[in-house]
Amino acid sequence: MVSSGDPRHWTVLITCEHAGHKVPAAFLKRMSKSQQKDLLTHKGWDPGALAMARQAATALEAPLHFTQISRLLVDCNRSPYHPRCLGPAFRDMDATEKNFILAAWYWPHRNAIEKEILRSIQDGASVLHLAMHSFTPVLDGDVRTAELGLLYDPGRPWEKLWSDALMKEMQSEWPDWRMRRNYPYLGTADGLTTWLRKHYGPNEYAGIEVEWNQALFTKDQPDAKMKRGLARCLRNLFLQYS
Template identity: 45%
Template sequence: MSGRPSPRLVLSCEHASHAVPAHLRERFGDDRMQALLASHRGYDLGALALARRLARALEAPLFAGTVTRLVVDLNRSPTNPRVFGAPVRDLDARERAALLRRYHAPHWARVGAHVARVIEAGDLALHVAVHSFTPRLDGHVRRTQIGLLYDPARPLERALCARWKRRLEAVAPHLRVRRNDPYEGRADGLPTALRRVHPADRYVGVELEVNQALLMGPTDARAAVSDALRATLAAVMTPTP
């Protein structure tokens, strides 16, 4: 990343919480809904702890969601039909709009405002949105352990993720690191929305997806993954000679 504005890291964690607003708790009261809340459908297990470790180690701001994705999905645009979880889709338009105002709009505004300040200061905003994914979905075992999601049409994103992948494979060769897997980096979400606002040479948006098998395992294994991600992210942020 030599010859370019200095990168400044901004971390977010859209699916950090499985909290339910008090006035909606009766919709989540039975055992089935409680189990759903505690599962990968309620939030990204282990993602917030990882994001906090990265934020501390790299001295970066972290913006974390405060509501379960089963109420409002903070990684979908407000006009996406699936921005509301199934348990609340029958709410009337006024109630749904209130949920967007209370949870979705503030999160997007906080992240967006910080990114804008970085760019206005003449720096490069490196936005890493920290997520996790379930090891098995609909009976399919996901082999990827770390996914780096980006827009291939944006050269800095493509180059940074290629470099980050190489670094990860060098320090942790046992990990299966893939780009744009298990999801596509151009899918609807917060980084995609910010790409529409900021030029490709000033905003780099990457979604870091980590297999929950790595984040919910033994303490030493979790620490090893966190350390590998921290060290390699720091390395790719350092300008090359």
């Protein structure tokens, strides 16, 4: 349990790496018709994730960093040298063109987040990073068996403690939901939180990806009741454990 008596001071950072499906016109022309259609699907963005990220940031009065560039151009939740960091239409570009994409849309998001983390650490605080994502209810014919997942590294004690505490609050708020840890992906797989763990120690940084099943949303957006529920969870979490 995250102890309210622990002397460590925690600040919160909210991010959303797949907040939109934008691709500048010059790059859109390089995409096939089917790839352009994919922009509006789960392949192009995480529907509803930005709305939940904004709600979390408002509830906790925390900074929010997001990018609305589609992951079919560049995926800001991948390491820069990951083979799928760039979208399929851009992986055969020369190094100069690839670096242009990274410099224009990838590194500004990453650098702003690291600047936020460094500022908190230099002020003597630890950082709890909540990255908001959403997942398609069916992928390649497989039905996902959860409404919500928390992704973290079980080998980092503070991440496990914060995840356990957040899961408890969410189970209280939504008792009928199926909630799973490190699902539908592993929290140790390649991603922004994994990248940041390599740069900041386990007592400085705790990164949790919150994954919402898109089946919970109506027309790609959470309703007001769900957003209020998230706000209650997060406020209760910090009233009790920070």
